[in-house]
Amino acid sequence: MKLKVLIVILMLTAVFSANAQRGVRIGYIDTEYILENIPEYTEATGQLESKVQKWKTEIETSLKGIKQKRETLNNEKALLTKELIEEREEDIFFEEKEILDYQQKRFGPNGDLMIQKRQLMQPVQDQIFQAVQDIAKAKKYDFVFDKSADVVMLYSAERFDMSDLIIRTISRASKRTQAKNKAERRNAKDEDAVIEVNDAQEARQKILDDKKAEREAATAKRKQEILDAREAKKKAAAEKRAKILEDRAKAREEKLKERSGTNDSEETDEKTQDDID
Template sequence: MKFKVLFLLIIGLLSFNANAQRGVRIGYIDTEYILQNVPEYKEATTQLDKKVQNWKSEIETKLNAIEQKKKELDNESVLLTKELYDERFEDITFEEAEVLDYQQKRFGPNGDLMIQKRQLIEPIQDQIFAAVQEIAETKKYDFVFDKSADVVMLYSAERYDISEQVLRTITRTSKRSQAKNKKERKELEEEEVVPEVSQAKDDRQKALDERKAAREAELAAKRAEREKAIEDRRIAQEELKEARRAEAEARRQKAEDARENKTETEEKAKTVATDSTSKVVSKIKTDSTIAKGSVVKDSTSIKKPKTAAEIAEAKRLKKLEERAARQKALEDRKAKIIEQRKKAREAREEQVRINDSIAKAKKND
């Protein structure tokens, strides 16, 4: 559609050129090029970019802090009651909603960024429009197009580009303005290049700040209450540990006393046993001294008992004798059997000889 409109416009211009006494003068500008070469616009854009970066950093920091709080809440969820968990989760959700609201306020369709961009570019656009009007009236241009606008320009010769003329006009006008209003220029330099938001924005920010302050006070009270509850639990746990330590110390002392009593009892019993043993030994010595003479006299008549080694040796010798006797009996029986077999063989041989003799005798007869 735009191409058709442009085509019809060019045809109309050519027709008008054919019928007019003078040629139609056409020019165009490149608004993007002009803006990039206006010092005031570049400086204001740089400052606005810095503000945008600060806003982004601030939002990112807040979102990271919220994510960290979420992780800490997840890690501590097993230690918290349901009420404390829900309360902290509600606080985190509220903070996250505030950050998202702040992000929308800065970067939304009607946010500060869009407002300040419009406020930044509108004065430059007014200057461009005024410069184009001045040049068109001076140079007798019939049409001036904007190359960076929605108009489709399939081809444009550089000799029709008046962007540099517009830039020179804006610069010249700016210098004249600076020369006439030095005091105002100094005041403007001290102010921000990008103006503040409207009064409605300020009121909304004030309301948000008040709401945030009230919420922070409420959160501080709840946080103090939670800290007090945690401190009470800690004190109770310390008291319980102290009671357990005291109980363990009492048990240890009791066991130690019992061991000491047992040791004393054993020592007393040992002392009594030692005394009894001493008395018995003394009595035995006395009795042995009395009976020593008679024991010496009778010792010659009493046979000395055999020792264990002598008894074992006697048993071993007895076993050897029994084994030798059994071996001899086996040899005797073997010799007897051999003798009997020999006699039986001789008897059979003798019978065979007799039978042979009888057979020979019968044969001779």
């Protein structure tokens, strides 16, 4: 499924690029990241998690009680009549069924947890969808994908990430909705203007930062090349010096051998002369 979605995206992009006079503008969002940074959602999620833990504790406690009753019944069976045993087993069975029904009511496919999750998610999803629509139209994006959904992101450059912009848009909308008087509404509107200016400044700053990073990378590369050249020269000089020393040592050794040979010859001549005398 994911592969099919990716193929469709690539085909649409190719077709759009072939027919469009300008390049295709593609953006993406990370829904999970956005949700984690919306205070209302994280607060509501925390409250729901507290409920879930309470439900789990209730179920676990009840199931432990059932287990204890079964163990007690097994220990007392020798002292009970068949009718009493069947009666108590039936009571335990119905009690266990009630607990399992309660568990299904809370955690089943159509249980309270799923219902409350949908109720919690739907308003935020609507806000995210609307923010994406507004931003995509305003900034002339051709495609916007969700990184945390089924679309496979083989690569994603950070400059195309709209997640923070979505968070700011939802935050501004929330402030405008909650504004109680003209002053608060005016402040929210002023904040919108400031953020739009900041967005433009961020875009310009991003270009400057990219150029600076390129210059720094080129400078670092050049420095490394100079250092490598120096090291190569040092290594060559050291090798040359070692060769000279080695040649000198060999020459000295050869001279010593020559002298030793001459002395041996002279001693032989003197010995021969002595024998003659």
